[in-house]
Amino acid sequence: MHIKQIELSGFKSYKDAAPSEPFSPRINVVVGANGSGKSNFFHAIRFVLNDAFVNMRADERQQLLHEGAGAAVPQAYVEIVFDNSDGRFPVDREEVRLRRTIGRNKDEYHLDRKHINKSEVTNLLESAGFSRSNPYYIVQQGKIMSMSAMKDNDRLELLKEIGGTKAGARGP
Incomplete structure (x- = not known):
C-alpha cells in the first residue's frame, strides 16, 4: 500500500x-520555494490520517480554509x-479514495465517494497498519533535530515504538 495521489481544494x-x-511506491521528494505550500501539503495528509484534527470547533475549521484574494472558500477537502x-x-x-471535507x-x-463516520475511518486506517498511538508515518518539521539530539537509548525506544515492536518485546 502507498499513497498514489493527493488532491487538495480550499485547504x-x-x-x-x-x-x-x-x-x-518507493521514495518521493516534495520541493518548492519558501511559501509555496510544502508544509501545508503535509499538513493536509495529517489532517486526513491523524487524530490531531478531531472535534474541531467552527473557528478551528475556519483556520484550515483558504483565505486569500477573491471570494471566500466555504469548504475545503483533502482526498488521498x-x-x-x-x-x-x-x-x-x-485503489482506495479517502476524502475529508x-x-x-x-x-x-x-470512502470511495460513500459517506462514512470517523470511527469507520479509524478502523479502516488501523486495519491497514496506521496506528493512532504511533503517528510517525509523517515526521513533522523540526522533529528530526529533536530525534537526533535524543540519547541513544531513548532513540532506540522510539524506533521500537514506531516499528511496533515495543509492546511486550524483550531483548536478550
Whole structure:
C-alpha cells in the first residue's frame, strides 16, 4: 500500500482543486520555494490520517480554509488515493479514495465517494497498519533535530515504538 495521489481544494494555501503528481511506491521528494505550500501539503495528509484534527470547533475549521484574494472558500477537502494492490485495506479494490471535507459547520469523511463516520475511518486506517498511538508515518518539521539530539537509548525506544515492536518485546 502507498499513497498514489493527493488532491487538495480550499485547504490553507490551496484555493483551487490541486491534484498532486502521481507518487512513486518507493521514495518521493516534495520541493518548492519558501511559501509555496510544502508544509501545508503535509499538513493536509495529517489532517486526513491523524487524530490531531478531531472535534474541531467552527473557528478551528475556519483556520484550515483558504483565505486569500477573491471570494471566500466555504469548504475545503483533502482526498488521498491509496494503491491497495497489496490488499492492506480490507476492501476488494486496488485503489482506495479517502476524502475529508470541512466547512465552518461541516466535517465529514468519504470512502470511495460513500459517506462514512470517523470511527469507520479509524478502523479502516488501523486495519491497514496506521496506528493512532504511533503517528510517525509523517515526521513533522523540526522533529528530526529533536530525534537526533535524543540519547541513544531513548532513540532506540522510539524506533521500537514506531516499528511496533515495543509492546511486550524483550531483548536478550
